[in-house]
Amino acid sequence: MEAKRLKEKIESYRDEMVKTLMEFVSINSVNPAFGGPGELKKAEWLESKLKDMGFEFERYDAEDERAEGGVRPNLVVKAPGKDSSRTLWFVSHMDVVPEGDRTLWKKDPFEPYIENGRIYGRGSEDNGGSLVASLFALKALVDLGIEPQMNTGLVFVADEEAGSERGIRFLINKNIFKEKDLFVVPDAGVPDGSFVEIAEKxxxxxxxxxxxxxxxxxxxxxxxxxxxxxxxxxxxxxxxxxxxxxxxxxxxxxxxxxxxxxxxxxxxxxxxxxxxxxxxxxxxxxxxxxxxxxxxxxxxxxxxxxxxxxxxxxxxxxxxxxDAPEPTPKDSEAVTRLSKAIESCRGVKPVIGGIGGGTCAAHFREKGWHAVVWSTIEGTAHQPNENKRIEDLIADALVFAFMMAE
Ligand SMILES: [Zn+2]
Structure with a gap:
């Protein structure tokens, strides 16, 4: 039932989601560890977006003299749910890797364009698509007046591509997260959306x-x-x-x-x-x-x-x-909730396993917290002509919304 309403709602955001992902790509946020400006401009754009959408959020700046503005901003959005003692978090990152050899790109890596139902540009897949999907998933619940099962949190971090010291690790030290919380890190996956990652090398x-x-x-x-x-x-x-x-x-x-x-x-x-x-x-x-x-x-x-x-x-x-932390247990609530959402919204059977990593999930697992990594991607991250299928963008938003609602 819920899946159908959510699907219609998210479908109605299609153009807005495409526009948002294109804006994401157009703001260069190459990690300063690789000589880029960092995430400040992107965070400021997201802040105004969040204000327009009516979401409550906080910003946590880590210092970094290499970065534009001398800071590495991290944004935390929270929406209350029925069970207010814990939070289901969706963690995506704002920083991107450099474009590499420009001659291998068909067009400017920071001037997004659409072709064959895909949005092209640096950061479109890694990790803009997931960031936008999580944002509109929460919007769907709010617009439909559905109260999430537990608090919902969206985290947009800096510094994922170079160790996360000024990103998720910085936030973990701010005591924002609780042990009972569940973590979804949509930063790896396979093209049919079946792969649920519970371990990293x-x-x-x-x-x-x-x-x-x-x-x-x-x-x-x-x-x-x-x-x-x-x-x-x-x-x-x-x-x-x-x-x-x-x-x-x-x-x-x-x-x-x-x-x-x-x-x-x-x-x-x-x-x-x-x-x-x-x-x-x-x-x-x-x-x-x-x-x-x-x-x-x-x-x-x-x-x-x-x-x-x-x-x-x-x-x-x-x-x-x-050093690889203990994997998230296969029967943990994070895995079962995600698996149920994948089966209900996608009709595919989840495959549970590990990857080369490393995503933000490893830092949660280090604490003994249960994190799963999942998204629908074709694996163009870090490559020239990186792109995100618009259908996957919409489909992932539905899985996230389902997880929040069910
Ligand atoms: Zn990534």
Whole structure:
């Protein structure tokens, strides 16, 4: 019954939801950790939106001198429900990753456009679509005069893409959340909306700094080519990590640990100089049954071996580390409520499992709180021509509204 009324209501917001997501995309909120301006402009736009919609909210600013305005804003919207002792939270993030290579984009990443029923632009899928869906889900309940089963909370955080220190972790320390609360983090999923994520892998970001000796490229014998040392070391590390940690756990997607060489800093500007320094990074997503200390040990020992062999110094630094917390129990209320909503609104059978992470959910799970990650997405996040299907935007809003109402 409720599902039908909610569906009609949300359907009536279609144009407004599309417009809102396009506005979201058009405001550059690249995380300052990646050289962007941060979330202030986006938060200010959302504040005026929330005021227009008549929602109560509070803003919590974490300081960050790298960001526009020197702050990383976090918004918390609350609506009262029948059970006022606990809250069902929907947590999405305002920050986005940089556009990457612009030549791979069909159009400007911050000038959204619609094609084939999709909204294109940086942040459309990650995480604007979910933010907009949660906002209009709550609006549907309010407009229909349906009192939520428990308090409903919407959280729009900063800093999710770079560790959440000034985002969800900052809010957790403000004691906004309670142990009995339930958390939905719509920041991962699959195209048919069936995947409910209850566990995430451990995360380890490593930086490798190789120091050799810079010389003219015509006399390499007088120097020590840091780039060559790095290439040999990194490719062996890549092979070794996969060899030492081959375990699979089919409840995760992908089922194995991943070890990816990612960022490399530029070295010399000219072709005829042997680089004396090389800085590269690995992004490792490790199954919870593998200890991150063991991964680190492999990297450090191999670095020591290559260092001895070549005479170059190889420094291994941990840029980010997050050891996987206990998964959310499969029978927890967060999982059962979400599963019921998926079945009722989508007619698909929920599949419960884990991913490479990391989302805001890991920070809740660290506290022992029950968080589920779910949304309907095609997986274009962080890619050029990132996009969100408008049908999924509408469909997700319905699942959220159903969860709030039932
Ligand atoms: Zn995200």
């Amino acid at each position: 451990s995360i380890l970001w490593l930086r490798f700094t190789v120091s050799g000796k810079q010389v003219h490229a015509s006399t390499p014998n007088l120097g020590l080519n840091a780039s060559r040392v790095a290439m040999n070391f990194l490719s062996e590390l890549d092979r070794l990590l996969h060899e030492v940690f081959p375990m699979k756990d089919e409840s995760f997607s992908p089922p194995e640990s991943t070890f990816e060489p990612t960022k490399r800093l530029s070295n010399v500007d000219n072709v005829n100089t042997v680089p004396g320094s090389d800085i590269s990074f690995f992004d490792c997503r490790v199954l919870p049954q593998v200890k991150l200390d063991d991964v680190l040990e492999v990297a450090r020992s191999l670095a020591a071996i290559h260092s001895r062999k070549t005479g170059a110094e190889i420094k291994v630094d941990v840029v980010q580390r997050h």
